[in-house]
Amino acid sequence: MANTFYNEILIDHNQNPYHKHPLPGANMTLEGVNPSCGDDIVLQLRVEDGVIQEGSFEGDGCAISQASADIMLDMIIGKPVEEAQRLSALFLKMIRGGCSPEEIEELEEAGALSDISHMPARVKCAVLGWHTMEEMLKGKKQPATTES
Amino acid sequence: MSHPFRADFPLLVHTDIAFLDSAATSQRPECVIQAEKEYYERYNANPLRGFYDLAQEATARYEGAREKVRAFLNADSAEEIIFTRNTTESINLVAWSWGLSNLKKGDEILITISEHHSNILPWQMVAQRTGAVLRYIFCREDGSYPKEEVEAAFTGKVKLAAAALVSNVLGQEGPVRQMAKLVHLNGGVMLADAAQAAPHMAVDVKALGVDFLAFSGHKMLAPMGIGVLWGRKDLLDSMPPFLRGGEMIDSVRQQDATFAELPHKFEAGTVNGAGAEGLAAAIDYLSRAGFDRIGDIELSLTRRALSGLQAIPHVRVLGGTTAEEHHGILAFLVDGVHPHDVSAILNEDGVAVRAGHHCAQPLHTHLGARSSTRASLYLYNTEEEIDRFLESVSSIRRKMGLG
Numbered sequence A: 001m002a003n004t005f006y007n008e009i010l011i012d013h014n015q016n017p018y019h020k021h022p023l024p025g026a027n028m029t030l031e032g033v034n035p036s037c038g039d040d041i042v043l044q045l046r047v048e049d050g051v052i053q054e055g056s057f058e059g060d061g062c063a064i065s066q067a068s069a070d071i072m073l074d075m076i077i078g079k080p081v082e083e084a085q086r087l088s089a090l091f092l093k094m095i096r097g098g099c100s101p102e103e104i105e106e107l108e109e110a111g112a113l114s115d116i117s118h119m120p121a122r123v124k125c126a127v128l129g130w131h132t133m134e135e136m137l138k139g140k141k142q143p144a145t146t147e148s
Numbered sequence B: 001m002s003h004p005f006r007a008d009f010p011l012l013v014h015t016d017i018a019f020l021d022s023a024a025t026s027q028r029p030e031c032v033i034q035a036e037k038e039y040y041e042r043y044n045a046n047p048l049r050g051f052y053d054l055a056q057e058a059t060a061r062y063e064g065a066r067e068k069v070r071a072f073l074n075a076d077s078a079e080e081i082i083f084t085r086n087t088t089e090s091i092n093l094v095a096w097s098w099g100l101s102n103l104k105k106g107d108e109i110l111i112t113i114s115e116h117h118s119n120i121l122p123w124q125m126v127a128q129r130t131g132a133v134l135r136y137i138f139c140r141e142d143g144s145y146p147k148e149e150v151e152a153a154f155t156g157k158v159k160l161a162a163a164a165l166v167s168n169v170l171g172q173e174g175p176v177r178q179m180a181k182l183v184h185l186n187g188g189v190m191l192a193d194a195a196q197a198a199p200h201m202a203v204d205v206k207a208l209g210v211d212f213l214a215f216s217g218h219k220m221l222a223p224m225g226i227g228v229l230w231g232r233k234d235l236l237d238s239m240p241p242f243l244r245g246g247e248m249i250d251s252v253r254q255q256d257a258t259f260a261e262l263p264h265k266f267e268a269g270t271v272n273g274a275g276a277e278g279l280a281a282a283i284d285y286l287s288r289a290g291f292d293r294i295g296d297i298e299l300s301l302t303r304r305a306l307s308g309l310q311a312i313p314h315v316r317v318l319g320g321t322t323a324e325e326h327h328g329i330l331a332f333l334v335d336g337v338h339p340h341d342v343s344a345i346l347n348e349d350g351v352a353v354r355a356g357h358h359c360a361q362p363l364h365t366h367l368g369a370r371s372s373t374r375a376s377l378y379l380y381n382t383e384e385e386i387d388r389f390l391e392s393v394s395s396i397r398r399k400m401g402l403g
């Protein structure tokens, strides 16, 4: 049997997403959609003093979109906005296949998605959460789409 | 056991993947690939334009392909065969030309909920522009259309009805003959979408009693980029051209023009001569194989796949419960696993299937599913491929951590 891309980290975050719940205290909310897969999430953050205090997502989609959003929230909660943006840029660089092994290391569990760079059809699923966060931090109010 | 057709398909000979996505596009046999190549090597000139021998030959071959399609559909005349790019273009031709000039406010367009977007969006456009109302007939959960419900959906206002002969998601046959009879009582017309029927069964436009019929070459062994619209001659004669330009005219003055006779009136611009040549070769191949024999192979593979899927826990096949209702098309859901992940895991096991809404979003919504995974087979598939597919499907929930 071929080696599966669906490794333990991915399966685990898809099965038991820690951050998938409503966030009553959120002060930022944005919907993100990936029309090609039908992935549809709502990302919520509570940002205070330039730091992401809390975060969550809801919605549904394929395992890659769900796990990627959950892993992202693990990494950015408690971090300053600039650091979240830096990690996001690094994640996108990894997805495009441009990261060194050290940089992938820095992405912790998100590194489990590095093989996506060989699966063009699933790139949009993997970046949905990250893209939605970036657009939200830029102040976007209309749903973010991976099509642009 | 040696397979009667498989060796004819170069791509299948050269690859290890189990290709179960023929409803999206089929593979092509060597003879079709050769026919297209030979056209460019021996007969190429711009058909229908030019009086030298080579151009005459190209024209004769193009018109020969048209005659072949006429016989394939049991149509009365080759003038009724319009070459297009695909089913989508054929349906758009009818919508823009017949639809916009014959429908008006107060009329109704009636289609089924299981249509492909190609047989929905053109009618939405006609409805928006003319003020006609677009209405749907809804299927039961098994995909069937009970006769009484079809009849009940026909008000006296329905002037255009359209339905697929075979659904590209459920594989069910649509109520085409019945809709044709009912719309004719109103003096309206019926369009049949034969995209998923023409590859698998004899399609006889007279026996169906329809007025227009569309199909794509690429789903029935022919090259991409060649499709067909058949229409009743009296209707086609009365319709304005769809696209305008070269070689579809009688004479052109500065401000107006008169148009060529059928079928050229609807074939503006340089045609797909090599594609038509390939389509003719595909029709020859299918008639040599015979739809009876093709049907037997497909039915036995469909039985194997369907009963296999039905035996896997947490897998639900959309549509009917018998293989006869599926025409080689099996859309299914795996509990707790998104169809894109299902198809990705099948891909890892060397099985090619489609995932998504298969251009039939209203049907998925009606059935309460966002999307599905679809396996679809054709005359070249093997039992080994079906078994590989089933084994992979049985492993999915375990691989996704669902036990």
Ligand SMILES: Cc1ncc(COP(=O)(O)O)c(C=O)c1O
Pocket: B023, B024, B086, B087, B088, B089, B116, B118, B119, B164, B166, B167, B168, B193, B195, B196, B216, B359
């Ligand atoms: C039932 C049906 N109608 C129409 C189409 C559109 O065909 P094409 O993309 O060749 O125009 C398809 C193909 O996907 C189909 O299955």
